[in-house]
Amino acid sequence: VQCGFCTPAQLLTAKALLDQSPNPSEDEIREALSGVMCRCTGYVKTVEAVQRAAAALRDETVPPIEPLEQELPADAAEVTLPKAFYRRSGERAPLPPLIYTPPEMPKTRVVGKAQKKVDAEKLVRGRPVFTDDKRPAGMLYGALLTSPHAHARIKHINADKARALPGVHAVLTHQDIPRVKYASGGQSYPNPLPYDQASLDDKVRHEGDRVAIAAAETPELAEKALRLIEVDYEILPVVLDPEEAMKAGAPIIHDEPDTEGIFDAQRNIVHRIESKVGDVDAALAAAEHVFEGEYRTPKQQQAHLEPHVCITYWDEDDRLVIRSATQVPFHIRRMVAPLIGLPVKRIRVVKPRIGGGFGNKQEMLLEDLCAHLTIATGRPVRMEYTRRQEFTSSRSRHPNIMRYKVGISAGKIVAADLYLIGDTGAYGTHGLTVQMVGGFKGLTLFNPPNARFVSDVVYTNKPPTGAFRGYGAMQCQFGINVLMAEVAEKLGLDAVKFKRDNWLKVGEPMHLSKSLGEGREGFAQKMESSGLEACVAIGLEATDYYRKREANRQQNGVIRRGIGMAVVMHGSGIAGLDMAAATLKMNDDGSFNLLIGATDLGTGSDTILAQIAAETLGIPVDDLIVYSSDTDFTPFDTGAYASSTTYISGEAVRKTALKIKAQIQEYAALLWKVDRPETLILQDRKVIAPDGRSMT
Numbered sequence: 084v085q086c087g088f089c090t091p092a093q094l095l096t097a098k099a100l101l102d103q104s105p106n107p108s109e110d111e112i113r114e115a116l117s118g119v120m121c122r123c124t125g126y127v128k129t130v131e132a133v134q135r136a137a138a139a140l141r142d143e144t145v146p147p148i149e150p151l152e153q154e155l156p157a158d159a160a161e162v163t164l165p166k167a168f169y170r171r172s173g174e175r176a177p178l179p180p181l182i183y184t185p186p187e188m189p190k191t192r193v194v195g196k197a198q199k200k201v202d203a204e205k206l207v208r209g210r211p212v213f214t215d216d217k218r219p220a221g222m223l224y225g226a227l228l229t230s231p232h233a234h235a236r237i238k239h240i241n242a243d244k245a246r247a248l249p250g251v252h253a254v255l256t257h258q259d260i261p262r263v264k265y266a267s268g269g270q271s272y273p274n275p276l277p278y279d280q281a282s283l284d285d286k287v288r289h290e291g292d293r294v295a296i297a298a299a300e301t302p303e304l305a306e307k308a309l310r311l312i313e314v315d316y317e318i319l320p321v322v323l324d325p326e327e328a329m330k331a332g333a334p335i336i337h338d339e340p341d342t343e344g345i346f347d348a349q350r351n352i353v354h355r356i357e358s359k360v361g362d363v364d365a366a367l368a369a370a371e372h373v374f375e376g377e378y379r380t381p382k383q384q385q386a387h388l389e390p391h392v393c394i395t396y397w398d399e400d401d402r403l404v405i406r407s408a409t410q411v412p413f414h415i416r417r418m419v420a421p422l423i424g425l426p427v428k429r430i431r432v433v434k435p436r437i438g439g440g441f442g443n444k445q446e447m448l449l450e451d452l453c454a455h456l457t458i459a460t461g462r463p464v465r466m467e468y469t470r471r472q473e474f475t476s477s478r479s480r481h482p483n484i485m486r487y488k489v490g491i492s493a494g495k496i497v498a499a500d501l502y503l504i505g506d507t508g509a510y511g512t513h514g515l516t517v518q519m520v521g522g523f524k525g526l527t528l529f530n531p532p533n534a535r536f537v538s539d540v541v542y543t544n545k546p547p548t549g550a551f552r553g554y555g556a557m558q559c560q561f562g563i564n565v566l567m568a569e570v571a572e573k574l575g576l577d578a579v580k581f582k583r584d585n586w587l588k589v590g591e592p593m594h595l596s597k598s599l600g601e602g603r604e605g606f607a608q609k610m611e612s613s614g615l616e617a618c619v620a621i622g623l624e625a626t627d628y629y630r631k632r633e634a635n636r637q638q639n640g641v642i643r644r645g646i647g648m649a650v651v652m653h654g655s656g657i658a659g660l661d662m663a664a665a666t667l668k669m670n671d672d673g674s675f676n677l678l679i680g681a682t683d684l685g686t687g688s689d690t691i692l693a694q695i696a697a698e699t700l701g702i703p704v705d706d707l708i709v710y711s712s713d714t715d716f717t718p719f720d721t722g723a724y725a726s727s728t729t730y731i732s733g734e735a736v737r738k739t740a741l742k743i744k745a746q747i748q749e750y751a752a753l754l755w756k757v758d759r760p761e762t763l764i765l766q767d768r769k770v771i772a773p774d775g776r777s778m779t
């Protein structure tokens with residue numbers, strides 16, 4: 084189970100199949116499940132689960148799935164794989180997780196072990212756990228009118244007919260709410276400029292941009308109200324290509340006077356990022372070889388199965404509750420407050436289970452609109468994007484153009500120059516930070532001592548881009564990996580060895596880390612540990628890389644197969660910005676409430692954090708009641724992004740659990756008159772003294 088949004092449907096489908104066919108083949112299972120879309124899993128585990136369920140129903144023994152744990156040898160070249168993992172004959176059967184741990188890593192009892200997810204049962208049983216599963220009494224249905232034009236000014240808008248429709252409780256346009264500028268990216272305070280959006284504006288900058296909202300008794304009435312809104316557009320010239328957008332005479336997308344912080348609005352350049360280390364020009368001039376390459380990556384939608392969805396209502400204390408599928412509940416509370424004219428203390432944001440996010444729910448897309456409708460009507464309001472709106476009105480990965488130039492001497496990369504055009508679409512949101520991460524990772528993976536990064540982040544009349552797994556790093560590391568492979572080919576080098584000789588090594592400083600932080604100056608960093616050597620050695624073994632590569636060279640014909648090797652680096656958390664907290668409360672029976680602000684969006688972080696607490700307190704995960712992501716009841720957390728939850732929220736949980744552990748040890752030491760409380764062990768729900776005494 085991952086996010087679990089599709090799981091009840093998978094389960095019902097599997098039940099129907101097994102009722103008819105108790106011993107289905109893999110193909111039959113795949114065919115049966117083909118009508119149930121799952122964004123998270125890739126179906127491998129789902130198919131295996133159906134096979135195991137079928138075997139159990141046939142009264143066959145089904146052994147538990149346990150990870151295979153191996154100790155990592157000191158020399159990565161000596162890593163061996165269990166035989167089944169080689170798959171040289173194209174086997175497809177799922178394999179258990181294979182975990183290599185270095186010998187110095189402490190042994191664990193709960194962390195890293197197979198564990199049923201703390202939310203698994205309610206997800207599998209289809210309990211009402213998602214935002215839209217619970218609807219307050221008297222709820223209205225909100226709907227969003229979006230622009231059919233990629234660039235237009237709203238000359239006139241008239242909602243009288245829509246408002247007159249019986250059953251319609253509110254219709255709001257830019258004329259009805261205060262104009263407060265903001266940036267929709269859910270980022271730490273202060274959000275990077277520019278604040279180039281307003282909840283509803285008198286100009287639209289992409290097809291799917293916001294025009295008006297309505298709330299009515301039924302979804303159909305709300306949609307009908309939208310159709311009755313009369314909008315007189317002055318259609319403006321459109322620019323979709325970021326290189327065209329930067330040219331003189333291109334349409335100016337943000338010509339409004341009240342947006343601050345655009346680098347060059349006349350040329351649609353929202354940010355110019357410049358960063359360098361060493362002397363790139365001199366190093367390139369002195370290099371034995373200089374190579375260049377241009378690489379382009381496309382726009383890509385996150386396509387989480389649960390759309391953006393939000394329900395807002397007033398509670399009995401006249402506080403506004405926002406129940407939302409968001410990755411960043413605390414950022415939403417802070418960001419929405421000025422837009423709706425309420426202080427933070429009168430807003431509560433609750434994140435139930437989320438049906439996937441992949442970065443796209445690190446944006447404030449519906450919360451402000453839904454809140455405006457609740458404020459206007461006094462009634463609970465629900466808003467949800469349609470699948471079409473997910474493509475036209477939410478966010479996507481930045482399409483990038485990357486131009487690399489590298490200097491190579493004696494097989495080493497001595498200089499690299501990267502010019503990056505990041506297409507941010509109609510609004511800036513994550514434009515600055517995504518490109519900074521991209522430039523940093525793209526130029527640090529092979530870490531030349533001379534490096535220069537210049538990026539133009541450019542407005543176009545396309546739906547805005549935002550956060551998506553990897554956050555810019557994927558695009559730039561794709562480019563540098565391809566260029567390094569091309570360089571190796573041209574120089575007659577083994578591409579794997581060439582990359583290995585050049586990738587960032589333990590102990591090396593990351594030359595650009597100080598100048599390229601995330602939206603601001605960063606921190607000097609160096610690589611402190613790395614499993615890359617072993618990882619690549621295992622990968623080469625498992626894929627039979629060299630034999631296949633050689634065999635592939637013998638192919639003729641139009642369609643040929645190839646095999647390549649790429650490496651990437653990724654950060655966990657944002658240095659100097661990310662923070663987390665945890666609360667543990669002990670109950671009468673020795674169980675604990677674990678309260679965490681961290682946001683589990685299907686990643687399993689609630690379970691991982693419970694495992695960390697259980698490991699530290701010597702209790703089973705079952706003894707932890709996990710409650711997360713409610714701004715009234717859980718401690719502050721920046722949210723789920725930057726692959727940080729296990730490390731940052733996890734460390735908050737560990738430190739909290741250590742404090743509780745120390746209190747338990749001290750109290751037990753007092754009762755037993757033991758001088759050194761730290762000698763008492765917490766294990767199996769007990770405190771155990773060195774002399775064998777124990778208490779619960």
Ligand code: FES
Pocket residue numbers: 084085086087088089090120121122123124388438439685
């Ligand atoms: S687990 Fe299937 S969509 Fe998330």
